[in-house]
Amino acid sequence: MLDIRQISADPGPIQQALRNRKDSFSLEAVLAAERELNVLRKSWEALREQRNRLAEEIGRKKKGGEDVSRQMEESRGVNAEIARMESDLRKREDDVRAQLLLLPNIPHESVPVGADERDNPEIHRHGVPRSFSFEALPHWEIGGKLGILDFDRAAILSGSRFSVLKGMGSRLERALSAYMLDRHTHPGRNRPSGKPYQEVSVPLLVRPEMMEGTGQFPKFREESFSVPDDGLFLIPTAEVPVTNLHRDTVIEEADLPLKYVSCTPCFRREAGAAGKDTRGLIRQHQFLKVELVWITRPETSYDDHEELTRDAEAILNDLGLPYRRIALCTGDLGFSSAKTYDLEVWMPAQKVYREISSCSNFEDFQARRAGIRYRPQESKKPRPVHTLNGSGLAVGRTIAAILENFQELDGSVTIPDVLVPYMGGIQRIPPPDS
RNA sequence: GGAGAGGUGGCCGAGUGGUCGAAGGCGUCCGCCUGCUAAGCGGAUGUGGGGUCUAAAGCCUCACCCAGGGUUCAAAUCCCUGCCUCUCCGCCA
Numbered sequence: 014m015l016d017i018r019q020i021s022a023d024p025g026p027i028q029q030a031l032r033n034r035k036d037s038f039s040l041e042a043v044l045a046a047e048r049e050l051n052v053l054r055k056s057w058e059a060l061r062e063q064r065n066r067l068a069e070e071i072g073r074k075k076k077g078g079e080d081v082s083r084q085m086e087e088s089r090g091v092n093a094e095i096a097r098m099e100s101d102l103r104k105r106e107d108d109v110r111a112q113l114l115l116l117p118n119i120p121h122e123s124v125p126v127g128a129d130e131r132d133n134p135e136i137h138r139h140g141v142p143r144s145f146s147f148e149a150l151p152h153w154e155i156g157g158k159l160g161i162l163d164f165d166r167a168a169i170l171s172g173s174r175f176s177v178l179k180g181m182g183s184r185l186e187r188a189l190s191a192y193m194l195d196r197h198t199h200p201g202r203n204r205p206s207g208k209p210y211q212e213v214s215v216p217l218l219v220r221p222e223m224m225e226g227t228g229q230f231p232k233f234r235e236e237s238f239s240v241p242d243d244g245l246f247l248i249p250t251a252e253v254p255v256t257n258l259h260r261d262t263v264i265e266e267a268d269l270p271l272k273y274v275s276c277t278p279c280f281r282r283e284a285g286a287a288g289k290d291t292r293g294l295i296r297q298h299q300f301l302k303v304e305l306v307w308i309t310r311p312e313t314s315y316d317d318h319e320e321l322t323r324d325a326e327a328i329l330n331d332l333g334l335p336y337r338r339i340a341l342c343t344g345d346l347g348f349s350s351a352k353t354y355d356l357e358v359w360m361p362a363q364k365v366y367r368e369i370s371s372c373s374n375f376e377d378f379q380a381r382r383a384g385i386r387y388r389p390q391e392s393k394k395p396r397p398v399h400t401l402n403g404s405g406l407a408v409g410r411t412i413a414a415i416l417e418n419f420q421e422l423d424g425s426v427t428i429p430d431v432l433v434p435y436m437g438g439i440q441r442i443p444p445p446d447s
Numbered sequence: 448g449g450a451g452a453g454g455u456g457g458c459c460g461a462g463u464g465g466u467c468g469a470a471g472g473c474g475u476c477c478g479c480c481u482g483c484u485a486a487g488c489g490g491a492u493g494u495g496g497g498g499u500c501u502a503a504a505g506c507c508u509c510a511c512c513c514a515g516g517g518u519u520c521a522a523a524u525c526c527c528u529g530c531c532u533c534u535c536c537g538c539c540a
Contacts, residue, residue, distance in 0.1 A: 051497090058497070058509045065509090068521040072465035081520080088520040263457090263494095395494080 014113050014381045017047055030119040033126050033343035043112045050105045057098050064091045114231055118378040120343045121315070121352040127342025133355070134342070139326070140335030142359045143418065151362035152416040153293040156182060158424050158445045162294075173291070174283060174298040176409075181442045185415070185428075186301060188435035189408050190276045193303040193328055197274040197405060205320050210274035210305060215254035217277060218245040223257040226383030228349030228375070238280045238298075247280035251304035252402045259308055261384040263395045269387055270309035270317060274405065276301065293413060295367065300409035307401040308385060311377065314399035315352070318374040322354045325370045325405040332429045334414050335359035337366055351376045356406075358414045369410045372403030 020027055024040050031038055067088040071081045125134055156162025161182025167175040178186055197210040224230040224246055229237065238247040248254055255273050264271070279302050290296035305324060309317045322338065329336045341353040350373040357366035377397035380386065386395035419427040425444040428436050 054509090055497070061509060064520085069466065071520055075465080075520095085520045092520075 014378060015116055015119070016381070017043070017109070017113060020044065021047060027119060030343075031117070033120060034117055034346060035128065035344050036117055038116050043109060043116070046105060046109050046112070050102070050109055053098065053102055053105065057095065057102055060091055060095045060098070064088060064095065067091065111231070114225065114382075117348045118228075118346075118351050118375065120346055121374070121376075123315075124346065124352050125340060125342045126344075128344040129342075130345045132342040133339045133345055136338040136340055136354065138335070138337040139330060140333065140359070142335045142361065142364075145361065147422050149361035149417060150420060151293060152413040155416045155420050155424070155426065159426065159442055160445070161185075161442065164292075171298075174296065176294060176297060178412075181436075181439070182412070184436060185412055185432075185442075186408055188432050189411055189415075190301060190303060192331075192432055192435050193405060193408070194274060194276055196328060196331065197303070197305065197324060206270055206272065206317060208270075208272060210272045210324075213255060213258070213273050213275045215248075215251060215258070215275055215277065217248050217254075217280075218243075219248055219254055219257070220244065221246060223253050223260070223383075226257050226260055227253050227379050228382065229253065232348060235284050236282050238282060248277065249281050250279050250302065250402075251275040251277040252306060255304065255306040256308070256379055256385075256400055256402065257383055259383075259385045259398075262386070264308065264385070264387040264398065266310065266387050266390045269398070270307050270313070273306045274303060275306070276303045276408075278302075294409045295413060297409060300407065302407045302409075303405050305372075305401075305403050305405040308398050309401065310387070311396070311399050314374050314376065314401060317399075318352065318354075318372065318401055321401050321403050322356070322372040325356055325372055325403050328406050328411075329356065329358060329369070331431045332411070332415065334411075334418055336369070347371075347373065349373075349375050349378050351378065354403075356404075358410070359418065360414060361417050367410065367414075369414065370404040370406050373401065375400045375402075 015027070020040065021044055024044065028040055031040070067084050071084050071088070074081050074084070125132065127133065153162060153164065159181070161178060161180050163177040163179060164175075167177045170177070194212055198212050200209050218240060221230055221244070224234075224237065229249060237249055239245070240247070254277075255275050258273070259271070278299055280299050283296055283298065286296055294300070305321055307314075307317055307321055326336070326338065336356055336358045339355050339357060341347075341350075341355060346353055353371055353373040355368050356370035356372070358369040359365075360367045376399050379400045380397035385398050385400070387398050388395050415429065416426055419429070421427065421441075421444075423444040424446075426442045428440055428442065433440055
């Protein structure tokens with residue numbers, strides 16, 4: 014959420030940012046509503062003041078045995094007036110807030126202006142896609158033949174876009190999750206921020222306020238699964254509960270940055286994705302993801318964003334998967350984000366790079382919504398923090414990438430070296446016939 | 448799920464319906480004192496709006512004592528609902 018006072022002080026740049034984002038939000042409408050609200054609020058406050066004075070006078074005089082029936086009568090009148098104003102005031106406040114909640118974040122100046130994903134510049138590539146002496150199969154075929162992936166039984170259990178992992182497939186999921194968590198929580202060197210991630214396990218069902226805090230609600234409500242009887246929602250990413258761990262609190266500056274890593278299932282309705290990626294593990298209603306979350310100072314958040322993205326890339330490097338980093342342009346940027354890098358892994362069967370991680374700086378957009386502030390050392394006035402997050406990595410998609418990139422002619426799949434200890438020493442998933 | 452207790456400032460904790468944004472303590476900060484430290488003494492110390500001011504400070508003012516309703520001229524204080532915490536019972540991975 015943006016600061017309404019900041020908007021009214023200088024709407025120009027924000028208007029431009031909205032155009033760059035291809036967003037149709039009307040700034041004039043909120044600003045007008047805000048101005049009217051301010052006028053009303055002032056007269057309401059004046060009446061409250063009058064009421065407070067009368068109440069005080071009544072208390073004082075009554076104690077002295079004086080007659081106060083005139084003041085009480087007057088006070089009743091003022092109260093009626095206040096009550097009349099209040100419902101209108103409330104309605105207008107809710108309206109302004111509702112509008113502001115639909116206003117997207119402003120892209121950072123370093124974000125390239127562009128219309129859609131075709132305008133996303135590539136930042137760099139790592140690894141060389143392997144050349145196959147045979148036709149590379151898509152992962153769902155490899156997984157089917159190996160007996161480690163079963164979409165048919167998943168469909169019977171839960172419908173489309175669900176999967177069942179079996180045997181080595183399930184083991185691979187566990188190995189990857191454990192490996193990623195270990196990697197990120199390892200103290201390690203080369204961390205400019207000076208500290209490793211703290212692992213957290215969090216609720217998978219949250220209240221709607223949490224979804225609003227990180228920006229999923231109100232705009233993307235239809236994207237989430239809900240449990241209506243209890244008023245709860247299944248998290249679409251660990252970002253939601255982890256960022257909201259610090260909701261409505263003030264953090265001491267010395268404790269920043271706070272860095273968390275959390276491995277959770279994620280649940281998405283994929284409402285707008287009918288017909289896309291209908292096969293395989295790429296687009297599922299439920300998938301496992303290791304998420305990195307930072308709560309940090311405004312002054313360092315862009316450096317931190319680079320570090321976070323490198324942390325995600327480190328996993329791809331370790332696994333030996335070819336990937337590239339792209340920067341999202343203004344037209345492709347997510348609602349809450351001020352800047353986003355996507356990491357895309359090479360998928361040999363389709364011969365394309367596919368998104369496997371998305372690393373964003375939200376600046377104070379989420380912090381305002383969720384009330385996450387810090388107390389700067391030099392001043393005592395709390396300020397909103399900056400929040401960042403990124404996948405490190407999406408586990409389901411990583412399984413797909415490993416199956417495709419490391420498949421062999423005989424149908425077996427080689428396990429990346431770093432995962433072997435996590436696979437009980439197994440170096441490859443044996444071919445179907447063995 | 449049933450029965451009870453409770454939710455107050457960074458923390459602990461008091462608060463007969465009226466001058467309470469809230470006693471007291473702890474913590475923190477600033478001074479003083481002191482070979483050093485400790486102790487002691489004095490003072491300051493919630494958040495968010497609005498106004499005043501060139502600006503800061505100060506001052507004035509509105510809101511906030513879990514949340515939302517209600518009673519009342521007046522609510523931290525009374526009533527109702529919700530949420531949360533604790534204790535006991537039941538159930539359970």
